[in-house]
Amino acid sequence: MSRVVVVAGATSGIGRATARAFAERGDRLVLAARAPQTLAEVREECAGVEALTVPTDVTEPGALEALAEATIERFGRIDVWVHTAAVMAYGRFDELPERVFEQVVRTDLLAAAGAARVALRHFRATGAGTLILTGSVLGHITAPYMSAYVASKWGLQGLARTLQQELRDSPDIRLCLVNPGSVDTPVYQQAANYLGQVGRPPPPVAGPQRVARAIVDCVDRPRREVSVGRLNVVLRAGFTVLPGVYDVLVGPLMRLAGLSGRPVGAHDGTVFAPNPAGESVRGGHLPDLRQLVSGPVGAVGAALRRRFG
Template structure:
C-alpha cells in the first residue's frame, strides 16, 4: 500500500488502519519528522513500513516514490492519494500563486500519481488507485475557489480514468468524496479572509473516511460519499441552484467560518507545518472531553431538579 499524504488527517488515519491489518506500507509526505512519527506508529502496530519524504508537486518525485516502493516490496497493489492543501479567501483577493499551488497540489499532483500508478498497474493487469476527492467536487461554496476548482477537476479526471480502466481488467479506480471531516486541514489552510475556517456540521471522523478507503482496497467501488448531508447538498446545488446560491453564502459564514480572527498567511500551501499535523483537527470532542461534558451536563441538570424539589 502506497499512501501519499500520510502525515496528517485522513492519510494518517488510513495508514493506521492498514497497519492494524499487517499490510506492507510505503508512506509519503512532505515533512520528514512527522512522517517518521507515522512510520513508528505503524511499525508498533506490526506493519512493515518504508517512509519516503516527498513533495508530490516536485517534478519526477512521484515516479521516484514508485521506484522506492517496488525496490522495497517488489510490487504496488494499492495506491491511496490523500495529499491536499486548502486556501480561504475571495477569489480576487487570493494571491495568484496561492490559488495555483492549491490546484497544483490537489489536482495536478493527483493526476501525476494516477499516471505513475496506472502505468505500473496496467503492466501487470492488477492494482487499485484510490483518490480522495470532496463533496466540493460536486458543489461549490464561497471563499474556497482553488479547492473547489481542483476537486471538480479531480472528479472529472477520476470518471475519465474509470472509463478507460474498463479496457484493462484488474485495474480499479475509486474516488472517496468526504464532506466535513475532523482533520487539521482547516486550520492549516492559507487564509486571506480574516477568519479561521472550520468544517461545517455534521462532521465525520478521519477514521470513518480511512475505513472507507480500506474497504475500497478490498472491495473497489467507483465512488464513496462520506457525510450525511452530501446528497442533500448535491440535490440543492443541481435541482434548486437559485435557492442554493441564496443560502450557501450565509450558511458558509455561519457554519464554515469561526469567529476567531486571523492575519493573512499562506498556511501549508507551500511548506508543511509539523506542529499542526495530526489525525484529528479538534473539531469533534474526544471521549474524555465527551465524558466530562456529559457528566457536567448531568450534574447541572441534577442540581436544577434538586432546587425545584426543595
C-alpha cells in the same frame, strides 16, 4: 497475504488515519509526505508492520516517480496507491494571490493526476492494482471563499470519471474516488488564509477514521465513487435541483457554519511548506470519544451500572 500500500499525504488527517487503518490489517506500508520528522512519528504509530517512509513533495517534478521506484525497490510491487495529499486556501477569488491559487490546484489536482499516471502505468504493467483518490463533496457543489479547492476537486471528479472509462478494458485495475463532506482534520487551520477569519468544517462533521474505513473498504469492495457524509446527498440535490435557492443560501451558511469568526492575518498556511507542529489525525472540531468515555460520560455510565446493574 499482506498488500503493499502507498499512502501519499500520510502525516495528517485522513491520510494519517488511513495509514493506521492499513497497518491494523497487517499491510506493508510506504508512507509519503513533506515532513520527515512527522513521517517518523506515523511509522511508529504503525508499529507491527513493515513501513517505509519516503519524504515527498508531490508537486515537485519526478517526486511521484521516485516514490514508486522506492516502493518497488523495497517491496517489489505496488498493490494499492492511496492519494490523500491536499492543501486548502480561504479568500475571495480576486483577493487570493495567484501563486497561492495555482499551488493549491497544483497540489490538489495536478499532483493527484501525476499519482494516477504513475500508479496506473505500474498497474497496467503488472495487470492489477487499486488506485484510491480522495475527492470531496466540493467536487459536486460549490462554496464561496474556497475557489482553488473547489476548482481542484471538480477537476479531480472529471479526471476520475474519465480514467474509469479508460479502464473498462482492465477489470483487475480499479480506480475508486472517495468523497468526504466535512471531516475533523487540521486542514482548515493549516489552510492559507486571505479572508481574515479562520475556517472550520461546517456540521455535521465526520471523524477521519470514518473516511479511512471507507478507503480501506474500497480495496476489498471496489466502487467507482464513495460518499462519506450525512448531508452530501442533500447538498448535491439542492445544488442541482434548486440552484437559485442554493446560491442565495450558501453564502450566509458558509459565513455562519464554515467560518469560525476568529480573526487571522493573511498567511500562506501549509500551501508551500509543511507545518509539522500542526499535523495530527484530528483537527479538534469533534470531541474525542475516548476522552468522553473515560471522563464525565464514563463516570455517569459507571454510576448507572452501580445503581441498576
